[in-house]
Amino acid sequence: MRMIRTLCAVLTAIYLLSGSVLAAQGTKNAHQEIQNGLLETRGPHGGLLLQQDDVSVELLIFEQGVPPEYRAWIMKNSQQVIENANLKVELTRLGGQKDIFDFTFDGDYWLGQGVVAEPHSFDVSVMLNYKGRNYHWQWESYEGRTQIATDTAEKAGIQTAKAGPGVIEQTVKTYGLLTTALDRVSQVRARFPGVVIRVTANLGDLVSQGDAVAEVESNESLQTYVVRAPIDGVITERHINGGEVTGETALFAITDLSTLWAELRVFPGQRREVAVGQTVRVTADGIDRQGTVRHLLPAGDDTPYILARVGVDNSDGLLTPGLLVAGDLVVDTVEVPLAVDNRALQSFRDWTVVFIQVGDTYEIRPLELGRSDGEITEVLSGLQPGDRYVVENSYLIKADIEKSGATHDH
Template sequence: MQLIKQLSLILVASCLAISPLQAAEEQHDESQAEAKGPHGGILLQQNDATVELQIFEQGVPPEYRAWVTRDGRAVTDDIDLNVQLTRLGGQVDTFDFAYQGDYWLGDGVVTEPHSFDVEVILAMDGKNYRWHWESHEGRTRIAPAIAQKAGITTAVAGPGAIERSLTTYGSLTTAPQQIARIRARFPGVVSQVKVNLGDRVERGDVLAQVESNESLQTYALRAPIDGIVIERRISNGEMAGEQPLFAIADLTTLWAEFKVFPGQRAEVAIAQKVRLKADGIEREGTIRHLLPAPSNAPYTLARVEVDNAEGLLTPGLLVAGDIVVETVEAPLVVDNRALQSFRDWTVVFIQVDDTYEIRPLELGRSDGNLTEVLGGLQAGDRYVVENSYLIKADIEKSGASHDH
């Protein structure tokens, strides 16, 4: 955690550091568009021409409105007004204007984020007027070396499979065929017990020595399988008869038995994928069997084989399972780790070279790992996946504005 904090400080410091040349350029660009007009828009002036340009978004999708004057008098016809917005990544949005009785209206929606390089071109009375400035928001720069140290990783947006699942609950158990019970071959006295409960044994290991009552010779009881001793019912000096003396369980594979109730049964089938979680440990498996519940209980048991080669799971643990009942191919998805809240939006941060910027998203279906994107992102966009919160923190620290 301390390392992440340190990297965050380095990241923020590096992104806020700019050269004197950059500072001069930014001041120059902003000076062209810092004045405000009577309608609250950006005031652009050149010789006898003045354009006030505003992004209006009260009760309507964001749209451009403009007021044009020549020598202080309103111009209502015979002009050609054009705005071009160049976004991060090279996309260009173009707006032409028509007079609406009180203002000039741009022909389209100014989509979020309102972060772009702006070029305004006005043709009036045979003269051309041009203004250009940067209007960036939700954007920051991070050197590649700093991004790597901070653990920032990216992915390319594209199609993916959204899985619809239903959640069930059950417990882990051991299959009967994975438990071996060991008895004495001949009745006799146990002269030595070599294992205890919980010991791991391999096939052929000696469990105990028994002295036969008939031959008075000692023979060994050996483990018939690899596994863990889960029962020991004998001690030194006791008589071994027909009762089981040891039980050994192979726990490298367990079984999850989930309760599937009548309202779920129609969607559940053998071979469906299941994502399991028990005691904080996650596994994947498939439904191998569907069995009636014992004692005529009102549910079906869905049995899933669970890999336990590392021995982290034990029989009896409660387990939750998400059974994948439908898979839908979506044309555009993002990794859920990339999603962040920003203002009133859910966003991802796209990357172009060493620049990162918000992309507010319209989202569709989700399965907990991937989420469908309905708008706000393009296939092929590279977006931040891991540690995207560091990008958010840096943008918020820089005081990204939403001022038009």
């Protein structure tokens, strides 16, 4: 049932977003119709051909064997090469960042100063001054971008976070078993020898301190007394039935399973990095918990490892002794100036990206990544502090952009 509910939620989200895509695509197509005369005109070098009166500028983002750079060819009457002019390109990115490129004549073409960073998605403004006359062209050139209405995004479960500093945890991976805490097991015995009149607790029953678990008739007084649970817990052993005579043997064992021990194997190569008091993230049967190393104990003769014992909260009763457990022992922490939640990371073309949000607009941001601890990852470039990026359901944004047919066309 859980799988069916999850699938239904995903399908609902995709359905909601599909309507948003159609609306955004309609706006995009209308704009393209206005710009078709500009966007479909190409020059001899494959660049966008901008024309006004007898002056033309062919503008190209060149990225063959070099970081993406602007190259331009300025012509008069489509034949005469113009070498004395002032050319500038201004790119306005989502969020308001402006990249300005001045051009110098390089012998065969005009070269823009600087790298055209990805994504190549921006509002473009081209300004040319030639012989005292100003020429100006502007248009939208978007890729990896989509629009989703706020209420639609909320219904689809899309959530964002603000990019900022983070703490990367360096960990040592260990494995072991969940065990019962020995100090949380109580052996229940009869106070006086006698005959068991009634047993009121069975194996596996959950009992509270003071609950009756059996009744015994004393051999000396012939009076019946009640045997009660000394602690909260689960009946994990039962050694008596009605009509039997009590003795030194325990009638029951009651185990408090609200706290378990994770006994993690620490091998010689890891020993120097592990100490009492360290934080540990443990995972068992798909359930995550956090605790601290309480003890470091020998595992036994002829054993090459020691045991790091970690107290694990089990107040919800989801874990049981005997489960295999993986532990990440935090041996060091490093503060980084910019990090993102790993849930936000998606693959897009040859990049690892997140999707930033500005109002109802979402757009890819290819990232250069650094250290990671499996929860968050350091960002070296591609994102700015304060950028709001999609964390929950970022794959829906990816699917939305891919549906819209975003291109890498300059």
